[in-house]
Amino acid sequence: MPYLSNILFAAILIFSISFFVKNVKKLTRNIKLGRDVDVSDNKSQRWKNMTMIALGQSKMVRRPVAGLLHIIVYVGFIIINLEVLEIIIDGITGSHRIGLKVFPLSFYGGLIGAFEILAVLVFISVTLFWIRRNIIRLQRFWKSEMTSWPKNDGNNILYFEMVLMTLFLIMNATDVHFQGMNSGNVISQFIASWFGGISGETLHVIERTAWWLHITGILVFLNYLYYSKHLHILLAFPNTFYGKLKPKGQLDNLEAVTKEVKMMMDPNVDPFAAPAEGTEGDMPAKFGASDVQDLSWVQLMNAYTCTECGRCTSQCPANQTGKKLSPRKIMMDTRDRLEEVGKNIDTNKGEFKDDGKQLLDNYISREELWACTSCNACVEACPVSIDPLSIILDMRRYLVMEQSAAPVELNNMMTNIENNGAPWPYNQMDRLNWKDE
Amino acid sequence: MSELLKVPTMAEFMAQGKQPEVLFWVGCAGSFDDRAKKITKAFVKLLNKANVEFAVLGTEESCTGDPAKRSGNEFLFQMQAVTNIEVLNAYEVKKIVTACPHCFNTIKNEYPELGGNYEVMHHTQFLKTLLNEGRLTIAGGQYKGKRITFHDPCYLGRANNVYEAPRELIQKLEAELVEMKNCRRNGLCCGAGGAQMFKEPEKGDKDVNVERTEQALETQPQIIAAGCPFCNTMMTDGVKAKEKEADIEVMDIAELIANAQDL
Numbered sequence: 213m214p215y216l217s218n219i220l221f222a223a224i225l226i227f228s229i230s231f232f233v234k235n236v237k238k239l240t241r242n243i244k245l246g247r248d249v250d251v252s253d254n255k256s257q258r259w260k261n262m263t264m265i266a267l268g269q270s271k272m273v274r275r276p277v278a279g280l281l282h283i284i285v286y287v288g289f290i291i292i293n294l295e296v297l298e299i300i301i302d303g304i305t306g307s308h309r310i311g312l313k314v315f316p317l318s319f320y321g322g323l324i325g326a327f328e329i330l331a332v333l334v335f336i337s338v339t340l341f342w343i344r345r346n347i348i349r350l351q352r353f354w355k356s357e358m359t360s361w362p363k364n365d366g367n368n369i370l371y372f373e374m375v376l377m378t379l380f381l382i383m384n385a386t387d388v389h390f391q392g393m394n395s396g397n398v399i400s401q402f403i404a405s406w407f408g409g410i411s412g413e414t415l416h417v418i419e420r421t422a423w424w425l426h427i428t429g430i431l432v433f434l435n436y437l438y439y440s441k442h443l444h445i446l447l448a449f450p451n452t453f454y455g456k457l458k459p460k461g462q463l464d465n466l467e468a469v470t471k472e473v474k475m476m477m478d479p480n481v482d483p484f485a486a487p488a489e490g491t492e493g494d495m496p497a498k499f500g501a502s503d504v505q506d507l508s509w510v511q512l513m514n515a516y517t518c519t520e521c522g523r524c525t526s527q528c529p530a531n532q533t534g535k536k537l538s539p540r541k542i543m544m545d546t547r548d549r550l551e552e553v554g555k556n557i558d559t560n561k562g563e564f565k566d567d568g569k570q571l572l573d574n575y576i577s578r579e580e581l582w583a584c585t586s587c588n589a590c591v592e593a594c595p596v597s598i599d600p601l602s603i604i605l606d607m608r609r610y611l612v613m614e615q616s617a618a619p620v621e622l623n624n625m626m627t628n629i630e631n632n633g634a635p636w637p638y639n640q641m642d643r644l645n646w647k648d649e
Numbered sequence: 650m651s652e653l654l655k656v657p658t659m660a661e662f663m664a665q666g667k668q669p670e671v672l673f674w675v676g677c678a679g680s681f682d683d684r685a686k687k688i689t690k691a692f693v694k695l696l697n698k699a700n701v702e703f704a705v706l707g708t709e710e711s712c713t714g715d716p717a718k719r720s721g722n723e724f725l726f727q728m729q730a731v732t733n734i735e736v737l738n739a740y741e742v743k744k745i746v747t748a749c750p751h752c753f754n755t756i757k758n759e760y761p762e763l764g765g766n767y768e769v770m771h772h773t774q775f776l777k778t779l780l781n782e783g784r785l786t787i788a789g790g791q792y793k794g795k796r797i798t799f800h801d802p803c804y805l806g807r808a809n810n811v812y813e814a815p816r817e818l819i820q821k822l823e824a825e826l827v828e829m830k831n832c833r834r835n836g837l838c839c840g841a842g843g844a845q846m847f848k849e850p851e852k853g854d855k856d857v858n859v860e861r862t863e864q865a866l867e868t869q870p871q872i873i874a875a876g877c878p879f880c881n882t883m884m885t886d887g888v889k890a891k892e893k894e895a896d897i898e899v900m901d902i903a904e905l906i907a908n909a910q911d912l
Contacts, residue, residue, distance in 0.1 A: 458758065459754075459757075459758050459808060459809050459810070460807055460808045460809075461754040461758055461803075461804050461807075461808025461809050462754070462758035462759055462808075463718060463719070463759065465723070465727065465759060465762050465763060466723045466727075469723045469724050469727050470727060470762075470763065472724070473724070473727040473728055473731050474731070476728075477731055477732075477735075499723065499724075500721060500723075527835070529837055529838040529840060529857045529860070529861075530851070530853070530857070532837070532857075532860060533840075533850075533853045533854065533855040533856065533857050533859075533860050534852075534853035534854030534855060535850070535851045535852065535853040536851065536852075536853075537851070579851050579852070582848075582851060583850070583851040583853075584843050585803070585838045585840060585841070585842040585843040585845050585857065586719045586803075586842050586843030586844075587803040587807065587838035587842050587843070588803060588807045588808055589803075589807065589835075589837070589838065591807075592807050592834050592835075605719070605721065607721075608719075608720060608721030609721040609722075609723055610721070611721055612720060612721035612722045613721065613722065613723065613724060618720055618721065618722070619848050621847055621848035621849065622720045622844055622847060622848050624847075625716060625717075625720070625844065625847040625848075626716075626717055626720065626722050626725055629712045629714070629716070629717055629725060629729065630725060630728075633677075633710075633711030633712050633729070634677040634680070634681060634711070634712050635677055635712060635716050635846075635847055636677065636681055636682075638680075638681045640708055640711060641708050642680075642681075642708075643675070643680045643681075643707055643708050643710055644656070644658070644680070644705065644707040644708060645680075646675075646679075646680060646681075646686040646689055646690065647654055647656045649686065
């Protein structure tokens with residue numbers, strides 16, 4: 213059976229990719245559960261944002277240590293993946309280091325040498341990340357929402373990367389032919405010496421094992437993404453593209469409300485008129501958001517993009533002063549609920565069956581929502597253009613406009629505005645009194 | 650003092666068939682809050698001094714709707730917005746200046762979609778322009794050499810990327826501008842935004858304004874400068890909470906410039 217390994221490889225590859233595609237479909241389906249929103253404007257600015265923020269990591273480096281380490285891992289990830297291309301071709305065709313046949317030795321050696329150096333740098337960076345998380349225990353990684361799965365997820369990713377980098381180097385170190393060429397083995401030559409005294413045959417077995425573990429590891433990692441916060445490596449790009457372009461202080465005006473208000477202000481409108489034919493569907497089912505389907509698809513994509521780094525939460529004035537609100541938790545809750553809704557749809561043959569739960573109260577408490585100062589620190593801090601404030605505002609809208617459930621003092625404030633045009637109970641006729649005081 | 654203030658209204662301008670150069674949007678705090686009224690008057694003194702033909706809406710002004718919108722009451726916000734826009738458009742207002750970053754943000758960013766298109770400036774930007782045009786001079790006076798730290802209002806800074814105008818004005822006072830650890834886009838909120846001004850904070854282990862005041866105190870300032878009536882209140886309360894009110898003043902930039910010239 214000379215083709216056994218080729219067939220096995222192809223089978224693993226096809227299985228991994230189809231499983232991944234299946235989950236990507238689920239992911240897109242879930243995101244599309246959100247309200248439609250027009251983000252087709254200003255394409256050039258959007259491309260620029262994506263290039264700067266996602267590709268260029270411009271916001272990551274605002275925290276220089278994490279930013280630098282992240283760039284190393286990010287560049288390493290992209291470049292080392294060129295090697296995966298060779299591995300896949302080798303795996304399918306049964307060739308060994310096909311690159312050697314295509315490129316001159318010096319070029320191939322240069323490439324592999326660069327990969328090896330990056331692999332070491334990535335390994336070091338990831339180790340430092342792990343130390344920051346687990347030994348130094350940076351505060352933002354130990355907030356109350358960072359227990360159980362989110363905590364393990366963060367570490368799993370780091371272990372994955374450590375193991376993958378190690379396997380890559382071992383694979384090169386135990387490749388007798390590759391070491392013999394003495395080109396590109398800048399790092400692995402030193403590792404090769406650890407394997408001195410081992411017979412050629414055993415070395416070959418080790419090399420093959422490392423090769424197989426490396427590629428299956430990558431494929432497992434690919435499929436791990438959907439279950440992990442690590443989805444940001446893909447979604448950071450569309451997310452920064454579709455991120456908010458307007459000034460941060462500008463919150464959207466609800467169109468449905470505008471229609472109502474314009475009608476109220478227009479003396480020519482007949483208040484008892486039946487709605488025009490075909491416009492019944494124009495009114496939203498509700499104002500604001502109590503569940504994930506009430507949010508826009510961009511907000512839902514935000515939730516899947518969040519990598520739980522916690523920069524938002526560490527900048528949040530409410531969180532810094534011990535309040536329950538954590539913008540990161542808002543995003544994590546949104547994703548968790550969206551996943552729950554998605555599973556509900558899967559088990560009920562494509563239709564959502566009311567499960568008696570919603571994003572509000574079951575996930576995000578009112579106490580959290582009312583603690584927000586709308587200061588935009590979380591939005592400013594996010595390295596991938598996530599807007600937690602927009603979700604908080606939409607949920608407040610639901611509480612106020614659908615449930616009249618604002619805190620008493622805010623109701624007083626709003627009554628004052630309604631009655632006398634100021635948040636305090638002063639007469640509008642006294643507005644200019646300051647002039648003569 | 651008050652008899653010296655010239656505060657014409659839009660109605661008066663209209664009666665004379667004239668248009669002012671700019672409308673001064675006073676805002677609710679600037680109209681009713683005792684502390685903020687002082688800021689309003691200081692700014693008017695500067696406008697008078699620079700011979701700016703401005704007008705106020707007076708009793709025709711109403712809340713922009715900012716706290717309602719940020720509380721989630723979009724309905725009330727838009728009612729306020731549409732009513733205000735009707736008044737502003739009836740007077741054919743083109744340019745608005747305000748000393749409140751919340752009014753500034755709302756009128757500048759959220760009114761256009763509802764039919765209100767104006768050039769909107771924060772008073773620090775406006776004063777900066779007057780200075781550049783040579784219509785206003787700024788002298789250090791009593792603030793020369795004083796240590797002043799500037800607290801960025803969220804709705805001026807992060808919300809609208811205005812960071813430099815207030816700082817340039819402080820520097821014109823020949824004062825020593827000292828920056829807090831968290832400034833400009835990293836500035837910490839005073840705790841008043843998002844309608845928090847009008848309610849008790851949620852349970853926590855500290856008040857936001859105290860946290861921010863502590864950051865300001867780290868710079869050992871003689872004055873904490875603000876550019877927002879709500880920040881001003883929050884920081885003043887913070888200074889009191891730290892029992893520093895005898896040593897440290899919280900002042901709006903307009904007040905600093907007016908006081909420096911003994912206006």
